[in-house]
Amino acid sequence: MILIGQYDSPFVRRVAVALQHHGLAYEHRPWSVWADAESIAKYNPLRRVPVLVTDDGESLVESAAILDAIDGMVGPERALLPPSGEARRAGLRVCALATGLADKAVSLLYEHVLRSGDRRSPVWVSRCVQQIGETLDLLERERAARGGDYWLGAFSHADIAVACALRFLGEAHPTLVDPARRPALAALSARCEALPVFSAVVQPLHVAV
Structure with missing residues (x-):
């Protein structure tokens, strides 16, 4: 997987913390939403971070949606929020x-x-x-x-x-x-x-x- 965005962003960092917590391997591309906007646009036309590119090439955007997907990857027993309730x-x-x-x-x-x-x-x-x-x-x-x-x-x-x-x-x-x-x-x-x-x-x- 590839995580796009700099760790000084609270949104990028929360995704990175979850990936680290679960031991999920990823490549980090610390692209700036200003200096690297056009590079980010190839994955998210909003030019916003974080973006998580999955191993099958899907670009996930918005930290809440990304974290929900990560919880799905690791299963309900390891997820950092319960599935319901x-x-x-x-x-x-x-x-x-x-x-x-x-x-x-x-x-x-x-x-x-x-x-x-x-x-x-x-x-x-x-x-x-x-x-x-x-x-x-x-x-x-x-x-x-x-x-x-x-x-x-x-x-x-x-x-x-x-x-x-x-x-x-x-x-x-x-x-x-x-x-x-x-x-x-x-x-x-x-x-x-x-x-x-x-x-x-x-x-x-x-x-x-």
């Missing part, structure tokens, strides 16, 4: 909140990178900051209420999604991250980042357009 719904909800948060963090980053001074939209910036902050607060309350080492009791896609989003947010917008204010999230992030499957797929944030 309350735990699956809970995990998917956390993943949606975490990836939505990451998407807002990406949007906010590009607002600063692509626009300068009075060209930036204060309304858009304020909205993104509010959405990020309130989502973090919700995730903090829910993580603290659940207790334990991991969100669903055992390591899952929920933990991966949240940890990858938190790392990206901390690098892209450090002023929006306050571990003392959200200790439950900080503890989960530290626990995940200490795992070999996370440390194997890490890349400092770099944006070049």
